[in-house]
Amino acid sequence: MCGILFRIGTGTVVHPICCGVHECSAQWESSDIEEIKNLINQDLSSTLELRPNDIKKIGNLKEIRELNEKLNRVKNTIGKSPDHSEQLKEEKSRLQSQIDDLSVDDAQDLMEDKLVLDDERDFDTLISSIAGRGPDYLQYLSYPLTDGYHIQQFSAILSLRQPFVKQPIHVRDIDIVIQFNGELYNKECIDSNDTKFITERVLSNINNGKSRHNSILQTISELEGEFAYVILDKSSNLVYFGRDFIGKRSLVYKLLKNEEGKISEFITSSIAIPTITGESEYIECKSEEINILNIKSGSIETVEISRPKPSPEVSLEVLGLKSGHKVDELINEFDVVFTRATKDRIDTIHPLHDTIDHASLGILFSGGLDCTVVAGAIGRIYNERKSTNGMKILVDLLTVGFENPRTQASAQDSPDRQLAKKSWFELAKKFNSDVIDFRLVEVDVGYEEWLRHRHRVKRLMYPCDTEMDLSIAIAFYFASRGEFGTKLSLDFESQTVVESNYTSRAKVLLSGLGADELFAGYSRHESAFDPLMPPQEGNEEEYRNTLMQCYMKLKSELTIDIKNIYKRNLGRDDRVISSWGKELRYPFLEEDVINFVMSKVPLDLKLEFQWETVTNRKGKTSTRIKPIRKWLLREYAEYLGLSWVKHELKRAIQFGAKSAKMEIGQNKTRGTDTLK
Incomplete structure (x- = not known):
């Protein structure tokens, strides 16, 4: 498994600080388990502190529960006492207001669930989150591309298939760079490393006379398993990214453009970042599709993965028999x-x-x-x-x-x-x-x-x-x-x-x-x-x-x-x-x-x-x-x-597991309600 983070940007390159573990540089890597663990733990400790409102809820839990019991009794009485209905409704509102004062998340807490970040620091925050996905090995790369664009890539690897292969993988023979997250179950690679299988399959398709573009598309379409991928073809300035046929691994992306319609920033990642403005919302990659970003034009084309589409059997001869x-x-x-x-x-x-x-x-x-x-x-x-x-x-x-x-x-x-x-x-x-x-x-x-x-x-x-x-x-x-x-x-x-x-x-x-x-x-x-x-x-x-x-x-x-x-x-x-x-x-x-x-x-x-x-x-x-x-x-x-x-x-x-509606007063909350 691999945590994937891939960025295309313009302007000055800002290298990640990575919680102070590494100095800023265009390339670094680590396979030191303790060093990686410290980085992950720093991220956890910064996100798992109880907020003031949480502490208040814990302290007020007994009082909230007592108020809620009173509220339920009032609700049950309203229909049975029409002569006192107005008085009971006022009591209901008063009790609900007291419960809300003691239990509802305040605006500051809700604000902190979304991050206000300038685009350059998006990458930093994603790195600290993605590192936990791959506790065996981390690597960061940064390098220039044509027309003033630069590439930044980060991989966090949990190695479960031997031999171990570092990522990102630069296939120098054909100048493509691969990041791959998941497991392949093609018969040819069941007992070997799946990332090596991908590189060999792309090379084989090219050597058999197919174009680079068609070779990459065919290779992706032939993969069987649970995976997400990013493939950069440096010679054609194309980025291929997506998920397996069912979508069993996460991959999201965002694309920002300038006034000329050119890319100002593109990120595809295993994890997204919620933002307050909503201007840089991430989109989940669809299954059944290969996304192809043309770096020069800033456009994204989609190609459907070629698979047979089975259909459930429906016939009068078998139904009910x-x-x-x-x-x-x-x-x-x-x-x-x-x-x-x-x-x-x-x-x-x-x-x-x-x-x-x-x-x-x-x-x-x-x-x-x-x-x-x-x-x-x-x-x-x-x-x-x-x-x-x-x-x-x-x-x-x-x-x-x-x-x-x-x-x-x-x-x-x-x-x-x-x-x-x-x-x-x-x-x-x-x-x-x-x-x-x-x-x-x-x-x-x-x-x-x-x-x-x-x-x-x-x-x-x-x-x-x-x-x-x-x-x-x-x-x-x-x-x-x-x-x-x-x-x-x-x-x-x-x-x-x-x-x-x-x-x-x-x-x-x-x-x-x-x-x-x-x-x-x-x-x-x-x-x-x-x-x-x-x-x-x-x-x-x-x-x-x-x-x-x-x-x-x-x-x-x-x-x-x-x-x-x-x-x-x-x-x-x-x-x-x-x-x-x-x-x-x-x-x-x-x-x-x-x-x-x-x-x-x-x-x-x-x-x-x-x-x-x-x-x-x-x-x-x-x-x-x-x-x-x-x-x-x-x-x-x-x-x-x-x-x-x-x-x-x-x-x-x-x-x-009883994890639904954990807060007192959530009785009317629906599963489809958007989180505040």
Whole structure:
């Protein structure tokens, strides 16, 4: 993994100070672990101080809670006491005003969440944030280009594929410079360094007679994996930048021009900076596109990545006829594809600094269907190998819970924590052996810790900026950090062994993200069937036509979900998780898995339903639809021997971990509300 920062500017070059660690110069590098750690810690210490308003909230928490309880009683009384409604409404306003005075962030705090920076110092601030993404090696380069432009590049590397290769990479034979963030799973480079593979592929395409431009485009289009990139072709003054086909790694950019339409500044980076003026807003690079910046003209052209676009199967012959499908055969085929995707993501972990006696692998773990399937696939893979060269594979299942002052629930009481314990225990009993050991790592987040880190998370997740983004991002942020947790492991007699104050050292984390988008796991997928009425004698044709329309709507929803996942989830999650020097990998979002599920799995095996008769309190009966989301994935869980999780319902992480609406008085806050 690599943190990418690339800048084109004009005028006087201002070299980064980098928190005082390095003197200003046109080139510097560091592989000194302590030096890099000090730089990262300086950035953390400057962003994690409690602000005056945060301290006030903590001190007033008891009073705020008491006022909120009074407010709720008044609200409940208003409708029941019409004679005193005006008086009660005044009391309601008075109490709400008191709560706001004690708990609402003041203007200064909100101002500090956005940075007022001149363009030249943008680069400095980004460097200090990006350094945490690559704790193994840092390099800064600055050099002139034509027409008064100069280039500044910074790379922060977490090395997980050997041999180690420094970045940026200058391919002198053809005068291109490459920055690459991510992992490739092309068969030709599965056992080698992926950045070397890219340079060799570009050279090969050029040597085969293709133009430089087409050689670079073809190389990018042929890459398979989880990545973002910047390629500068110095001879043609073109910059190629973008993300993989799904958008699993973050890359943002901003482009400022002068009055003549020429570039005054261009930055593309793994992380963005929010600003007050809004004049230099960053844009997330789209997936499926290669961006090409022409430095001389200042224009950006986009080229679509050439990929087959699979489409979910929809046909009258299969809908509603589950018995007509060869379900077992389909599950076996899916197992082959999904297992291969998982193997690729766990077999390509070769850290520069060994982690003997520590977990080499972690899973973001709620205990639910998707992440448990990933864990089950990993457990089976290692146990089938019988041996791992004498080393036991340690896998940390990272589960997070929040102490929520609004609900007064503890982290241990959160739904995800309860389910995670159950799923971990079953996984450990089934798979723990001489070759693999699943351990549960319980990460509890108190209210003060949430206050201390939320401002940093807001900056990291930008340009995502809603309440829901914060509640999801901060859950992943603390889970991936994996610090100060309680580790649960099983001994030989299946007794739980507890270790306090445990920190997970796993550099690679796996996620079950993508399963909902592929297998129809959201409530909005059910809503596609709202128009469907129970079949009745004589309306068979109308019923089938409506059913077809419902599945066509579901098909459209799923296609949009995969197309937009880069913008809704992936960039945000990458920015917050990678800030800890951790890399996230997604077995469900491997291209072969996506292609298989979208082209081979019929829609009625994703969202299966039955009709059920229910009786209300008055004894009146009615027939309603009973949908089962992710039906085939649930059958696959049973195929893996994970029967306990087969019937678990979908629960969003912000509700399962209780990270949503952490502030008292947020009852009416919506997830789609923009952060103030």
